[in-house]
Amino acid sequence: xxxxxxxxxxxxxxxxxxxxxxxxxxxxxxxxxxxxxxxxxxxxxxxxxxxxxxxxxxxxxxxxxxxxxxxxxxxxxxxxxxxxxxxxxxxxxxxxxxxxxxxxxxxxxxxxxxxxxxxxxxxxxxxxxxxxxxxxxxxxxxxxxxxxxxxxxxxxxxxxxxxxxxxxxxxxxxxxxx
Numbered sequence: 001x002x003x004x005x006x007x008x009x010x011x012x013x014x015x016x017x018x019x020x021x022x023x024x025x026x027x028x029x030x031x032x033x034x035x036x037x038x039x040x041x042x043x044x045x046x047x048x049x050x051x052x053x054x055x056x057x058x059x060x061x062x063x064x065x066x067x068x069x070x071x072x073x074x075x076x077x078x079x080x081x082x083x084x085x086x087x088x089x090x091x092x093x094x095x096x097x098x099x100x101x102x103x104x105x106x107x108x109x110x111x112x113x114x115x116x117x118x119x120x121x122x123x124x125x126x127x128x129x130x131x132x133x134x135x136x137x138x139x140x141x142x143x144x145x146x147x148x149x150x151x152x153x154x155x156x157x158x159x160x161x162x163x164x165x166x167x168x169x170x171x172x173x174x175x176x177x178x
Contacts, residue, residue: 002057010042015080019061062087
């Protein structure tokens with residue numbers, strides 16, 4: 001089943017139209033602008049229609065992008081528009097061919113690639129490690145222990161105990177899992 005969905009702000013302004021199967025629809029991240037708009041203006045996703053035929057879903061996606069003006073270069077689009085294409089492109093379930101997979105594997109197993117990985121590891125060992133010989137101040141360790149993880153289904157972060165209630169009142173919830 002292919003779903004066509006619209007992402008809109010808390011004020012119900014559409015800013016992105018997408019197409020995908022259930023896994024794609026449940027994944028929040030799209031592009032850097034999408035993330036910025038979601039964090040600043042809120043994020044709500046609505047499945048508009050579901051199709052068994054992918055080409056019909058792609059056509060409907062193009063139609064909605066045009067109608068809702070979510071293509072960022074559309075003259076009628078506002079600053080929130082996050083679609084970087086006019087829609088109808090992309091393929092579901094892309095898998096690399098066996099030959100492409102073999103070529104990528106060979107590239108990662110060349111002597112120069114192996115040597116580069118080994119050299120990078122050597123730079124981070126013992127007294128060359130970035131934090132070697134250092135330790136956090138006791139006050140900082142105490143702050144980390146007392147802080148709480150929260151999420152808003154888009155991002156997770158730690159907050160200080162005195163900030164926690166403000167975040168919970170504005171729709172955040174306790175825990176790292178979204």
